[in-house]
Amino acid sequence: xxxxxxxxxxxxxxxxxxxxxxxxxxxxxxxxxxxxxxxxxxxxxxxxxxxxxxxxxxxxxxxxxxxxxxxxxxxxxxxxxxxxxxxxxxxxxxxxxxxxxxxxxxxxxxxxxxxxxxxxxxxxxxxxxxxxxxxxxxxxxxxxxxxxxxxxxxxxxxxxxxxxxxxxxxxxxxxxxxxxxxxxxxxxxxxxxxxxxxxxxxxxxxxxxxxxxxxxxxxxxxxxxxxxxxxxxxxxxxxxxxxxxxxxxxxxxxxxxxxxxxxxxxxxxxxxxxxxxxxxxxxxxxxxxxxxxxxxxxxxxxxxxxxxxxxxxxxxxxxxxxxxxxxxxxxxxxxxxxxxxxxxxxxxxxxxxxxxxxxxxxxxxxxxxxxxxxxxxxxxxxxxxxxxxxxxxxxxxxx
Amino acid sequence: xxxxxxxxxxxxxxxxxxxxxxxxxxxxxxxxxxxxxxxxxxxxxxxxxxxxxxxxxxxxxxxxxxxxxxxxxxxxxxxxxxxxxxxxxxxxxxxxxxxxxxxxxxxxxxxxxxxxxxxxxxxxxxxxxxxxxxxxxxxxxxxxxxxxxxxxxxxxxxxxxxxxxxxxxxxxxxxx
Numbered sequence: 001x002x003x004x005x006x007x008x009x010x011x012x013x014x015x016x017x018x019x020x021x022x023x024x025x026x027x028x029x030x031x032x033x034x035x036x037x038x039x040x041x042x043x044x045x046x047x048x049x050x051x052x053x054x055x056x057x058x059x060x061x062x063x064x065x066x067x068x069x070x071x072x073x074x075x076x077x078x079x080x081x082x083x084x085x086x087x088x089x090x091x092x093x094x095x096x097x098x099x100x101x102x103x104x105x106x107x108x109x110x111x112x113x114x115x116x117x118x119x120x121x122x123x124x125x126x127x128x129x130x131x132x133x134x135x136x137x138x139x140x141x142x143x144x145x146x147x148x149x150x151x152x153x154x155x156x157x158x159x160x161x162x163x164x165x166x167x168x169x170x171x172x173x174x175x176x177x178x179x180x181x182x183x184x185x186x187x188x189x190x191x192x193x194x195x196x197x198x199x200x201x202x203x204x205x206x207x208x209x210x211x212x213x214x215x216x217x218x219x220x221x222x223x224x225x226x227x228x229x230x231x232x233x234x235x236x237x238x239x240x241x242x243x244x245x246x247x248x249x250x251x252x253x254x255x256x257x258x259x260x261x262x263x264x265x266x267x268x269x270x271x272x273x274x275x276x277x278x279x280x281x282x283x284x285x286x287x288x289x290x291x292x293x294x295x296x297x298x299x300x301x302x303x304x305x306x307x308x309x310x311x312x313x314x315x316x317x318x319x320x321x322x323x324x325x326x327x328x329x330x331x332x333x334x335x336x337x338x339x340x341x342x343x344x345x346x347x348x349x350x351x352x353x354x355x356x357x358x359x360x361x362x363x364x365x366x367x368x369x370x371x372x373x374x375x376x377x378x379x380x381x382x383x384x385x386x387x388x389x390x391x392x393x394x395x396x397x398x399x
Numbered sequence: 400x401x402x403x404x405x406x407x408x409x410x411x412x413x414x415x416x417x418x419x420x421x422x423x424x425x426x427x428x429x430x431x432x433x434x435x436x437x438x439x440x441x442x443x444x445x446x447x448x449x450x451x452x453x454x455x456x457x458x459x460x461x462x463x464x465x466x467x468x469x470x471x472x473x474x475x476x477x478x479x480x481x482x483x484x485x486x487x488x489x490x491x492x493x494x495x496x497x498x499x500x501x502x503x504x505x506x507x508x509x510x511x512x513x514x515x516x517x518x519x520x521x522x523x524x525x526x527x528x529x530x531x532x533x534x535x536x537x538x539x540x541x542x543x544x545x546x547x548x549x550x551x552x553x554x555x556x557x558x559x560x561x562x563x564x565x566x567x568x569x570x571x572x573x574x575x
Contacts, residue, residue: 002425002426002427002429003425003426003427004427004428015473015478018428018478019478019481020482021424022480022482022484023482023483023486023489024482025479025482026483026484026485026486026488026489027486027487028413028416028486029417029483029486030486030490030491030494030496031408031413031490032408033413035496036502038504038571039407041571044561044564045568047572053411053414054410054413054414054417055539056414057411057413058414058418059418059543061414062422062425063545065419065422065426069426075425077544079429081429081544083532083536083540083548083549086548087548087551089531090531090537090548090552090555091551091552091555092529093530094551094552094559095558096522096523096525096529097523097526097533097555098555098557099560099563100520100521100525101519101560102560102563102564103567103570104515104516104518105519105570106516107533107556108434108435108523108524108533108534109432109434109480109483109533109534109535110534112480112483113484115484116483116485116488117488117491117497117498118498120500121503121516124512124513126520128521128522128523129435129438129520129524130438130441130442130445131521132521132522132523132525132528133435133439133524133525133528136524136529137439137446137457137459137460138459140457143529152547154548155546156544156546159547180411394430396428396431
């Protein structure tokens with residue numbers, strides 16, 4: 001599951017990726033004509049809207065691609081880099097960049113392309129860029145407050161409008177398509193050309209615009225993998241096929257006392273509940289997060305036996321089903337809830353002396369088990385604390 | 400060398416290709432494209448080598464160097480921009496567009512064009528630091544991931560350029 005860096009592709013190799021990606025980027029910009037300052041500035045005087053066409057098409061293509069990859073669970077959007085919003089810095093910085101654009105005729109990426117193809121003005125712009133950054137660095141204390149003001153964090157556009165990602169995607173496609181039509185009319189007017197609409201061109205362009213819209217609509221109407229999983233499990237439960245192997249609590253206690261390392265005890269309740277009480281040696285993976293790839297790697301393995309337990313039997317059985325859904329492993333659901341287990345072992349009252357011998361023995365076993373399990377739990381916690389693997393956001397941007 | 404330069408690619412096709420490169424970048428690395436960050440690396444590397452004492456005593460450089468222990472040049476964007484230079488060169492060679500020349504608006508003096516390019520570059524460089532990214536890193540990549548900050552930066556860049564275009568028209572289009 002993407003992004004492939006850093007878990008699948010290492011940091012060093014990432015530099016080679018950067019070089020390759022850069023070649024593609026430079027190639028695309030040059031082919032589009034972005035190494036020519038006149039072509040770029042045409043946008044602002046209305047005689048050539050190439051920049052807008054390339055820019056919007058690229059943005060929309062990547063955006064729709066992200067929507068699709070996300071839907072197929074191929075890209076984890078919670079960890080990709082989202083440019084943070086610092087309201088004033090973004091507006092003022094953007095304004096200064098706009099001024100630089102109209103005066104210098106380039107932006108940094110395009111000036112690099114121009115320089116590479118032998119344009120002297122590209123080199124001049126690059127030199128200017130370096131000077132500008134130097135001035136920013138030298139005078140940083142002066143604009144530090146502006147730079148850091150109104151930090152909204154990595155907010156997303158569609159959240160601001162109260163839309164979801166897919167709907168906003170369709171809006172953007174329509175905005176882009178509208179802009180393409182408008183700018184063609186303006187461009188022709190300024191260049192004294194008549195705007196003609198040929199039927200085949202209209203049909204072709206409509207198909208081109210409709211394709212991404214249909215793709216996004218498809219994303220909206222088809223369930224994603226998590227939804228498919230839940231529906232299938234629900235169907236199985238409804239059909240009475242939810243009968244995972246049950247693990248008797250006394251058996252589990254006995255097994256843990258003697259060879260805890262053979263068992264993967266998994267608490268599927270919330271972290272808060274887990275913190276309050278959990279069976280010693282148990283790890284916590286909330287039920288809703290169990291199907292995530294980083295958690296599945298703990299569950300789907302053939303070395304240890306999984307024992308799931310939760311706040312009720314339903315939770316532990318469902319966890320069993322999720323695990324079974326994704327792969328082969330030895331799964332059990334504990335026949336007690338977390339609370340019942342706590343009562344049965346750790347909150348024992350006094351033994352009933354008048355009870356049968358079997359009862360007294362069981363009581364003693366459970367009392368011993370509680371002590372021993374606590375000991376093991378502490379030892380394990382100190383020895384091999386499960387490495388907390390938390391995917392952190394990728395660092396990115398231009399700073 | 401007498402062959403005429405080839406026509407530019409269809410802008411929508413070029414845009415689709417560019418979008419695909421951007422999408423692949425995000426899928427593989429989890430981050431978008433960029434450009435100005437590489438220039439920043441050059442600036443900081445230069446300051447580090449020319450005036451190491453100054454770099455140590457100035458909070459801005461010291462912070463940067465502390466958070467980039469491997470040095471400013473060993474950064475993703477530096478490699479990416481090297482790629483941009485190579486890619487643009489390959490593309491221009493393939494289309495007969497490599498030429499040592501100065502592009503400018505009609506009737507503009509060479510000196511004026513160079514000065515304007517340096518001044519524009521300086522403004523863009525400064526603005527990109529304040530806005531945390533340029534047209535590539537903030538506007539384009541920001542739009543792809545639907546970042547609010549990225550999109551308002553984009554609107555600010557193009558909005559300001561349109562608003563001020565009238566005052567600089569002598570740099571680009573014929574006087575009427």
